[in-house]
Amino acid sequence: MKRISVLACIVLAACTQSAPGARNSGVYLLLDTSGTYRGELRKAEDVILYTLSRLEPADSFAVARIDTGSFSEKDIIAKATFDERPSLANKQKRAFAQRVHDFIARENSAQHTDITGGLLQAVEFLNEKGTGRKTILIFSDLEQDLEKGYVRDMEVPFAGFDVVALNVVKLRQDNYDPNKYLARLEQWKGQVEKSGGQWRVVNDLDRLDSML
Amino acid sequence: MSMNDLLSITPWPVFSATLLVILLIAVMYFARSTAHQAIRTASGALSRALKIASHSLSHAQERLGERNREVLLAAGREAKERVIEREFTRVGETVRKDLANYPHLHRGLSEAIGQIEKDHQDAVEVPPDPPGWVRAVEAVSKLEAKDGGSEVLADMHKSIVKAHKEAMEAYREASTERHELLRAMMPRWRDVQQLLTQVDKKAESLLTRSAGVDRHMQEYEQIVKREDKALSVLSSSSLVQFFVSAMVLLVAIGGAAINFSLIARPMAEMVGGTSFIGVFKTADIAALVIIMVEISMGLFLMESLRITRLFPVIGALPDKLRVRMIWITFSILLLLASIEAGLAYMREVLLQDELATSALLRGGEGPLENSSLWITTAAQMGMGFILPFALVFVAIPLETFVHSLRTVLGLIGIGLMRALSLVLRVLGNGFRHLGTLTERLYDLPLFVPLWLESRLAVNEKAELPVQDLREVAP
Numbered sequence: 068m069k070r071i072s073v074l075a076c077i078v079l080a081a082c083t084q085s086a087p088g089a090r091n092s093g094v095y096l097l098l099d100t101s102g103t104y105r106g107e108l109r110k111a112e113d114v115i116l117y118t119l120s121r122l123e124p125a126d127s128f129a130v131a132r133i134d135t136g137s138f139s140e141k142d143i144i145a146k147a148t149f150d151e152r153p154s155l156a157n158k159q160k161r162a163f164a165q166r167v168h169d170f171i172a173r174e175n176s177a178q179h180t181d182i183t184g185g186l187l188q189a190v191e192f193l194n195e196k197g198t199g200r201k202t203i204l205i206f207s208d209l210e211q212d213l214e215k216g217y218v219r220d221m222e223v224p225f226a227g228f229d230v231v232a233l234n235v236v237k238l239r240q241d242n243y244d245p246n247k248y249l250a251r252l253e254q255w256k257g258q259v260e261k262s263g264g265q266w267r268v269v270n271d272l273d274r275l276d277s278m279l
Numbered sequence: 280m281s282m283n284d285l286l287s288i289t290p291w292p293v294f295s296a297t298l299l300v301i302l303l304i305a306v307m308y309f310a311r312s313t314a315h316q317a318i319r320t321a322s323g324a325l326s327r328a329l330k331i332a333s334h335s336l337s338h339a340q341e342r343l344g345e346r347n348r349e350v351l352l353a354a355g356r357e358a359k360e361r362v363i364e365r366e367f368t369r370v371g372e373t374v375r376k377d378l379a380n381y382p383h384l385h386r387g388l389s390e391a392i393g394q395i396e397k398d399h400q401d402a403v404e405v406p407p408d409p410p411g412w413v414r415a416v417e418a419v420s421k422l423e424a425k426d427g428g429s430e431v432l433a434d435m436h437k438s439i440v441k442a443h444k445e446a447m448e449a450y451r452e453a454s455t456e457r458h459e460l461l462r463a464m465m466p467r468w469r470d471v472q473q474l475l476t477q478v479d480k481k482a483e484s485l486l487t488r489s490a491g492v493d494r495h496m497q498e499y500e501q502i503v504k505r506e507d508k509a510l511s512v513l514s515s516s517s518l519v520q521f522f523v524s525a526m527v528l529l530v531a532i533g534g535a536a537i538n539f540s541l542i543a544r545p546m547a548e549m550v551g552g553t554s555f556i557g558v559f560k561t562a563d564i565a566a567l568v569i570i571m572v573e574i575s576m577g578l579f580l581m582e583s584l585r586i587t588r589l590f591p592v593i594g595a596l597p598d599k600l601r602v603r604m605i606w607i608t609f610s611i612l613l614l615l616a617s618i619e620a621g622l623a624y625m626r627e628v629l630l631q632d633e634l635a636t637s638a639l640l641r642g643g644e645g646p647l648e649n650s651s652l653w654i655t656t657a658a659q660m661g662m663g664f665i666l667p668f669a670l671v672f673v674a675i676p677l678e679t680f681v682h683s684l685r686t687v688l689g690l691i692g693i694g695l696m697r698a699l700s701l702v703l704r705v706l707g708n709g710f711r712h713l714g715t716l717t718e719r720l721y722d723l724p725l726f727v728p729l730w731l732e733s734r735l736a737v738n739e740k741a742e743l744p745v746q747d748l749r750e751v752a753p
Binding site: 090091113116117119120123124125151152153154156157160161164 | 641
């Protein structure tokens with residue numbers, strides 16, 4: 068009888084996935100704070116709130132800024148792994164939204180734009196969380212502008228990641244020569260897909276439902 | 280070998296084709312009897328196999344029918360025994376109650392009758408005494424008037440008138456008294472009448488019940504004698520019970536689903552909203568388990584109360600243990616109902632919290648203050664508390680459903696077997712006829728050699744007597 072009870076417990080434990088395991092999602096949103104993109108941050112807040120509303124308990128979410136050197140935990144504005152209990156998860160979401168709101172209200176422009184560093188940080192963060200589905204949202208014009216001395220010529224391991232570029236605005240020089248804009252998009256797409264990731268661009272923020 | 284190769288065996292394709300056809304017909308003609316035998320054997324084997332299968336199915340159907348009949352009769356007998364037992368219990372209760380009252384009734388009647396008798400005795404009319412001096416009057420009247428008789432008579436007349444007046448007064452008083460006594464008897468008559476009406480009513484009720492018992496006993500006898508009429512009644516009754524209980528069970532499933540939705544969301548707060556057992560959320564399974572436990576407790580409660588008889592072990596428990604079980608199951612149910620009411624309250628709180636968060640994340644205003652919110656909260660709590668008790672009664676249709684399901688499944692099985700047996704029989708016959716048809720079709724291209732064969736046979740028959748004669752002649 069004792070053996071049967073132990074066996075039943077083992078079977079039940081095997082069936083039960085008490086850890087979130089492969090079912091939860093992880094989202095990392097990179098926010099471009101460079102001078103060319105500073106004016107778009109209000110839109111970014113809407114995107115963050117929308118993302119928060121779509122996330123479930125046990126999901127992970129982080130918002131980080133892209134500045135001169137983005138490969139740093141200090142650039143993470145807010146991060147949370149939502150509690151399994153829905154009521155606590157709601158509280159966490161409200162606090163998260165407040166932190167993002169405060170940041171956007173007081174943030175100054177960054178001198179340079181280190182997108183690759185931010186992506187590396189995102190990959191590291193989401194791999195550490197071990198979420199089932201990993202999504203990196205880049206809210207930027209995708210124009211990388213590295214400060215002298217920063218080396219970002221490595222390959223970022225995007226295998227198993229969805230990378231979504233949001234609101235990729237056209238720069239002044241893109242209007243003169245659209246090839247530059249297209250080349251920029253193509254370059255990032257190639258970089259992501261080369262290392263096994265999925266690449267998408269969503270410029271119409273009215274159809275955010277396709278984002279996640 | 281292609282068709283072109285076959286047609287090129289001679290330089291002329293038409294000739295080749297004709298040659299081939301003749302060859303084929305010749306081969307078919309010589310192989311005719313073997314081919315016919317093969318066709319007959321194959322079709323016969325198939326036909327026999329299908330007929331055996333059909334017979335076997337018919338036997339199985341008969342056995343199933345017999346088993347179904349047994350099940351129906353057993354179920355009917357048991358149900359009827361229960362009804363008769365209940366009727367006898369009721370009759371017994373009535374008799375016990377009435378007989379317990381009988382001494383009181385008898386005493387009441389005796390007292391009333393005794394009182395009436397006494398009043399009657401008292402009310403007997405006593406005739407007034409005849410006057411004692413009639414003879415004296417007669418003697419005086421014979422006297423001469425001169426002897427002073429007239430004066431005496433006058434005095435006597437006066438005295439008589441006076442006595443008469445007194446006697447009349449006394450008589451009137453006595454009559455009044457008797458009338459009073461008779462009037463006092465009236466309520467006692469009414470009491471007697473009322474008591475007799477009661478007795479009549481009770482006797483009538485007993486008679487009605489005994490008529491019911493008689494009817495049930497007749498039906499029971501029909502079942503015991505395995506009469507077809509009883510079987511037909513039981514069969515249709517079983518079907519009706521099946522559909523009615525299935526409908527009530529569907530309603531109960533609806534109730535359970537509402538109950539589930541009331542407690543599934545708050546369950547996520549207790550067991551977490553992200554753990555899974557297989558492909559199902561643990562919270563959902565936990566909510567389902569609570570509902571199942573409630574239904575099980577309801578079943579045990581009904582069994583302990585001897586309303587249902589799904590578990591004979593519970594029904595056969597000693598009364599003391601059974602009563603204990605009633606209290607235990609009821610307490611668990613009460614506890615679960617209270618938990619559900621709490622969870623229903625929590626659900627409302629969580630819903631409001633979620634609405635507030637959604638409103639904040641959408642960038643709009645928070646949810647409007649609803650002064651009537653307490654009504655929905657109270658309604659949810661009430662439903663959470665009542666539904667577990669309502670689910671207790673699922674045991675009754677469930678028992679009926681389980682019992683009638685056996686019969687219905689048996690009937691469906693019989694129908695299917697009968698249909699299959701018929702199909703197999705038809706197929707068997709079909710194969711037999713198909714064999715005959717194939718033989719005829721085989722002979723169709725051979726009509727020329729067959730015709731020649733028949734002509735030859737006719738000629739041989741015509742020549743045969745001549746040959747015989749020659750053989751006989753010396």
